[in-house]
Amino acid sequence: xxRTEILIAVLGCGFLIYLIWEAFRVRAxxxxxxxxxxxxxxRGKSTVTRMIAAGITAGxxxxxxxxxxxxxxxxxxxxxxxxxxxxxxxxxREQMKFLHIAAREGADYLVIECMALLPEYQRVSGKNMLxxxxxxxxxxxxxxxxxxxxxxxxxxxCLMEMLPEKGQIFTAERDFDEMLQxxxxxxxxxxxxxxxxxxxxxxxxxxxxxxxxxALALAVCEAVGVDRKTAYEGIRGFIRDPYALxxxxxxxxxxxxALSANDVSSTQMIYDKVRGxxxxxxxxxxxxxxxxxxxxxxxxxxxxxxxxxxxxxLGDNQQALEALCRKAAPKAKLTGYSVAEExxxxxxxxxxxxxxxxxxxxxxxxxxxxKQELELTEGVGYVQ
Numbered sequence: 001x002x003r004t005e006i007l008i009a010v011l012g013c014g015f016l017i018y019l020i021w022e023a024f025r026v027r028a029x030x031x032x033x034x035x036x037x038x039x040x041x042x043r044g045k046s047t048v049t050r051m052i053a054a055g056i057t058a059g060x061x062x063x064x065x066x067x068x069x070x071x072x073x074x075x076x077x078x079x080x081x082x083x084x085x086x087x088x089x090x091x092x093r094e095q096m097k098f099l100h101i102a103a104r105e106g107a108d109y110l111v112i113e114c115m116a117l118l119p120e121y122q123r124v125s126g127k128n129m130l131x132x133x134x135x136x137x138x139x140x141x142x143x144x145x146x147x148x149x150x151x152x153x154x155x156x157x158c159l160m161e162m163l164p165e166k167g168q169i170f171t172a173e174r175d176f177d178e179m180l181q182x183x184x185x186x187x188x189x190x191x192x193x194x195x196x197x198x199x200x201x202x203x204x205x206x207x208x209x210x211x212x213x214x215a216l217a218l219a220v221c222e223a224v225g226v227d228r229k230t231a232y233e234g235i236r237g238f239i240r241d242p243y244a245l246x247x248x249x250x251x252x253x254x255x256x257x258a259l260s261a262n263d264v265s266s267t268q269m270i271y272d273k274v275r276g277x278x279x280x281x282x283x284x285x286x287x288x289x290x291x292x293x294x295x296x297x298x299x300x301x302x303x304x305x306x307x308x309x310x311x312x313x314l315g316d317n318q319q320a321l322e323a324l325c326r327k328a329a330p331k332a333k334l335t336g337y338s339v340a341e342e343x344x345x346x347x348x349x350x351x352x353x354x355x356x357x358x359x360x361x362x363x364x365x366x367x368x369x370x371k372q373e374l375e376l377t378e379g380v381g382y383v384q
Contacts, residue, residue: 026096029103030131033110034061035224036099038126040114040159041138041173043266044213045069046241048138051209051217053111058234059226061109064102068115070243070260070359074098077107081239092116092125099130109224117147119161126162135163135189136220137171137180138213141265146294153179164189170220172196172212194219202232243359243367247274248374251346254280255374257367259287259359264302267356271306280350282308285343286325287355287363290316296324299357304328308354312337314362340365345373 030036039049046069053065053075065075072084072094084094092115102110112130116122126132140156148158156176163169166188171180177193184191196211205214214235221231241260248255258270275282284306286299296317303311303325310333311325318336325334337343340362345353355366 022096026099026129026131029100032103033099034108035110035134036130036132037109037111037134037136037220038114038130038132038162038164039111039136039138040122040162041136041171042141042143042155042159044138044172044210045113046260047209047244048136048213048217049111049113050075050238050240051213051235052136052220053109054234054238055217055221055231056109056111056224056226056234058230059221059224061226062105062107063109063111064098064105064107065111066098067113067241069113069241070364071241072115073241074101075239077105090115092121092129095125096129114162116162117144117158119148119158122158122161126164132162132164133167134220134223135167135169136216137163137169137173138216139171139173140176143298144294152176156180163187168192168223170194170216170223172216192219192223202229204236205232208236243364245270246367246370247377248370249377250374252350253345253347253374254352255345255370256352256354257370258354258356259363259367264298264305267302267354268306271354274352276350276352280352281310281347282306283310283312283351283353284308285312285314285353285355285366286321286357287359287361287366288313288315288317288321289358289360292358293317295357296321300324300328302356303332306354308332310335312343312353314340314343314366315358340369343369345370 037052039045046067049065049067053063057063062077064077067073074082074084095112098112099110114122116125137159140152140159142152148155156179160183169184169189169191172194174193181191194215196215198215199205199211208214217235218228218231222228244260246257256274258267284303288296307329313321313336322334343366
C-alpha cells in the first residue's frame with residue numbers, strides 16, 4: 001500500500017470508530033430519559049412542542065425542550081431559554097446534541113421539534129438519532145412542496161417517517177385517519193387522533209391558541225401521566241415563540257404578523273379570524289427569501305385566492321415575485337420596499353396588513369418595529 005492508501009485506510013477506520021462511539025453515546029444517554037417526544041407537522045410544531053413541555057413540567061417533571069420555529073431556542077429544565085447559535089447551515093445532527101444535553105441536565109423528558117424536511121432525514125433523526133417513543137404530528141398542509149410532495153397525502157407520508165416503532169402516536173390531523181391508522185399498525189404503535197371539541201371543561205382553553213393545538217398538547221401530557229387540569233395550568237403559562245403569530249393595532253391599522261404561518265391554508269384561517277369591516281383595505285405584505293422559490297410561488301397563490309387591494313414586497317428577488325403577484329391579482333397595487341423601516345404603518349382609512357412569507361431578516365425587523373410603534377392585542381388567541 002502506498003502512503004495515500006494507508007492514509008485513506010487510517011481515516012476510514014478512525015471515522016468508523018467515531019460512528020460506533022457516537023451510536024453508543026446516543027443509546028447510553030437515551031436510556032437516561034423516560035420519554036423522547038418528537039413533534040412534527042406543517043404548522044404549529046413550535047407551539048405544540050412548547051405547550052407539551054410546559055404541561056409536563058407542571059406535573060413535576062424535569063423537561064428539556066428545543067424548538068426551531070422563528071428562532072432555534074432551547075428551554076432548559078430550570079426554565080431558562082437560550083438561542084441556539086449555529087456556525088453553519090442547520091443540520092439534523094443538532095438533534096443529537098440536545099439529546100446529550102437533556103441527559104447531562106438530568107431531564108426526565110426531551111420534547112423536541114422536528115427540523116427535517118426530506119423523508120430520509122426525518123426517519124434518521126427520529127429513529128437513529130433520538131430514538132423517540134412518542135411521535136406527534138400537528139397537521140399536514142400544503143407547504144415545502146418542493147421536497148415533501150405535491151399533495152397533502154404525500155406530505156403526510158413524508159411527515160410519518162419520523163414516527164416511532166412500538167410507541168405512541170398523537171395527531172390533530174383528522175382528514176387522513178385511515179392513512180395514519182395503517183402506519184400505526186405497521187409500526188406496532190398506538191394512535192390517538194385528538195378532538196378540539198373536548199376543551200369545554202377548561203376555561204379559556206379555546207382562546208388560548210388554536211384549539212386543536214391545545215387539545216393535542218393536553219393529550220400527550222395526559223398520556224405520560226400528568227393530570228389534565230395540572231397540565232392545562234402549565235400550558236396556560238407556556239413561553240411562546242418570540243416571533244409567533246401576533247396582532248398589533250394602531251394608526252388606523254391592524255398589523256398581523258403571520259410571517260411564520262406561511263402556507264396558504266393557515267394564512268387564510270388566520271385572516272378569517274382577524275378580518276374586520278367590509279370597507280377595510282387588505283394588504284398582503286410578503287417578505288421573500290431568495291433560497292425559497294417554492295415559497296414565493298405559494299405566496300403568489302395566496303394573493304390569487306385572497307385578491308387584496310394591495311401587495312407589498314420585502315426581501316429578495318422582488319422583480320420575479322412582483323411578476324407572479326401581478327399575474328395573480330391584476331387589480332392589486334404592487335409596491336416594493338428595500339427595508340422594513342420603509343413599510344408604512346399609518347393609514348387614513350381602515351387597513352389590515354397581513355405579513356406573510358418568511359420571518360427571517362427584514363421580517364424580524366418588521367415585527368420589532370410593530371412592537372415599538374403599535375399596540376400588541378392581548379388575548380386574541382390563535383397564536384401558532
